[in-house]
Amino acid sequence: MTLAKVFERLTGAGAPVEFAAYDGSRAGRPGSEIQIDVRSPYAVSYLVYSSGALGLARAYVAGYLDVRGDMYTALSRMQQVFDDVSLADRLRIVREVAGDPLLRAAVSRRLPPPPQEVSTGRSFLRHTKRRDARAISHHYDVSNTFYEWVLGPSMAYTCACYPRPDATLEEAQYHKFDLVARKLALQPGMRLLDVGCGWGGMVMHAARHYGVKALGVTLSKQQAEWAQKAIAESGLSELAEVRHLDYRDVTEHDFDAISSIGLTEHIGQANLPSYFSFLYGRLKPGGRLLNHTITRPDNTQASIRKEGFINRYVFPDGELEGPGLILSEMHDAGFEVRHEENLREHYAMTLAGWCRNLDDHWDEAVAEVGEGTARVWRLYMAGCRLGFEQNWIQLHQTLGVRLGDDGRSGFPLRPDWEPQG
Template identity: 45%
Template sequence: MANGKSMTISEMLGLLLDEQAPVRVDAFDGSHFGDPNAQLKVKIASPNCMYQLLAHPNEIGVVRAYVLGDFDVEGVDYADPYPAMRGLLSLAKYVKPLTPVAAARISAGILSHGWRKPPVPATEGPSKFARIKRGLMPHTERADSETVSFHYDMSNEFYADFLGPSMTYTCAVFDNENMSLEDAQTNKIRLVLDKLGLEPGQRLLDIGCGWGSMVIAAAKRGIKALGVTLSKEQAAWANEWIAREGLSDLAEVRVQDYREVPEQDFDGICSIGMMEHVGTRNYQNYFEEMFRLLKPMGRLLNHQITISHDKPNGKPGTDAFLDRYIFPDGDLGAPGFIESCIHDAGFNVVHQENLRQHYALTLHHWNANLSQHWDDAVKQVGFERAKVWGLYMAACALNFELDGIQVHQFLAVKPDREGHPDGKWYPLRPWWKA
């Protein structure tokens, strides 16, 4: 990129980073920045990296450059780039304020070589605006069906590579940091079912049931369990699993929107890791629908990722990386807002807890599993998509650790407005083992 008077990559970095930053950057133009003995070594392998950052000076530009190999960290494990991300995060205190003059000089340095439209990874989905232009208004039934399919209908075998035998794609619950992932997932399912406190013969609806682990565990307790998902891949896997377990008389999984479930008077409803797809503007209607589906004194267990601080002006949506690559139309709410919605739908909220640290541990296990099964993961979904998922899970683990996001369980009861004429209350104190 350098040709005589042109600004080198090293000179550009000098406008952005203090020279004491503990990093070594080697660039495609032969220039270098930082201490050659620094532990963190970064490679800018192609001019496309600079064009990506110029076109999208946000996470989209960085992600595109990383996914396409134009930007890399020496020694990074693509299945688990968490250590590299921690190293890059440590540079934050060395970042200089980007003045208008510095920004103009960098832009001019790049554009002195002409404008080149940078490539877009094949794994990147359309923007929210592009989806709306196609008529996919966020969180309508049609849009939800397409976005869920984008996320889940890749390859069941790929998910098995990092989820493990439980096929449970939500936060596990650990008794201690040495607990295995499988034991922690079994513990989470046990906790949910214990909180719901259903007895044999009673009816459970699992909304967003995934590959069926909760439905199967409930059926093994003698509970009649119905799971609904918008993913055909998940439903096929779940029903085959149910049949293998000999539980078809008690358990069923359907490809069905929760708004289309014809049955009512469920004794319990669980929604585990599904609310991220609902949209905060739809929370009130969602919980009112749960209230309608439950019988009096029925219980709701809602488990979802939350944000640590309310979004300014109630603006919906996640960041651009997650929207384009992972969860189209994904949306997170703050725990106080969620509890208010549950309450305003008519429920009594009887318990809530924050499992933030547990999700960081869960994600570290998933990254480790992906690393162990990397070759098969690449075979299932391709190198770029496997690389994206390693990045996604490592970034989420870091975000949980930094308290940018949390995960909460809310337990609520639909009150009996007749005043319990039969004398049956739910227990006066927590009835489950924590």
């Protein structure tokens, strides 16, 4: 069997993809807009010793495979790969390449993972302050310049909210921050705590547009430095502040509102009770919490895939829960949940914008962070876009309030945060 045929069989013979290998073999659909180039026999080694999706990901990140054409389109056409390849299938690959000396030599040794892969380590140590700091640094301390190219001027690395289908990414990110502000009922003179604040987008939005005194905290040193500089340059230093700090080390109390936009994914299921209890304790009576997080569609799956691509390459120790669990944990911590919505289609649109930005700055990105890291991001964002579109993952905003001593919530009879048309 030719090398190209090996990959055609793995991804599905009916996939509208063309395969071309370094040995001159070809398979699949000739002339397809998506072409998979097999550049080295070592790509087969990754397939034999890893599950289907992880093996292909390792081969791509290492540069042994290349994808010509749009990555999102390629992944949507090869969804068979997302199912693990059985041991019998892998043994068949070994038998079928045995006649080629180069391929036989390649599959005879187990290659180490590409250097971009993180060792998951012992799970019982997950989510200590030290380990969380390392995990956050792995993902967010890549390069502020790289993030500027991918995220655009907003530097918002969370799901945008599109007010209309033709809105730009920047318009949608502004609308997201403003939606959070309106759900929290921010008013001049209030105090806002933004946990996991990233590059300070919510902090600066609240200070600039609502006159709120806002404190943001992040475990990423590069994010904090970038945000502090942006706050100073924007003339917002009297109202906005970002600290390089674990949210658990915030000592201030009596905040009027708390926003958590994209942090809960890093908390871990076992720590959700203490997380929500901590935030509850930092609010004054009548204060609101807006929790914005990626979730699984339900609670029937494990919250973390330790052997998966995302955990190994992108978000070490990241855990996704079902939306029902998030809501229940908020209730159990004392919050009254007043509103909840799923924005998963918005995240698919957000990721499409980030993918375009990376493609538009591909050469600069490779020069800045290296080809392997750029490949991780290209694969990760395209795959997540597909995941949100097909409901493998979701994005939920949950709004809760710490009731006053008299049981009053301070909420209007009907939600008033959407613009009246």
